[in-house]
Amino acid sequence: MKTIAAGEFKAKCLSLLDEVSRAHETIVITKRGVPVAKVAPVLKEKGGRHASLRGSVLAEKDLIHPIDEAWEAEK
Numbered sequence: 001m002k003t004i005a006a007g008e009f010k011a012k013c014l015s016l017l018d019e020v021s022r023a024h025e026t027i028v029i030t031k032r033g034v035p036v037a038k039v040a041p042v043l044k045e046k047g048g049r050h051a052s053l054r055g056s057v058l059a060e061k062d063l064i065h066p067i068d069e070a071w072e073a074e075k
Helices: 006-023
Strands: 002-005 027-031 034-039
Touching (some): 006 034
16 A cells, blocks of 8 residues: 655545556555545445446336226225
8 A cells, every 4th residue: 555645645646546446456645744634435335336236226017008997096
């Protein structure tokens, strides 16, 4: 894990973010030698953006047509 001072991080922020993304390595940011934050890569889920929802929704047939019986409101 790479460690960098806050002032240096501020000056090189965009290139460091690219490095984190490319190398999948976390960077610890320090102020006066004390760790204050971590910049870590985001792990992508397999299957795309909505993969965690897969299997949680039921698909039903047409809920309105055809209706074989009258609704209570129509009686």
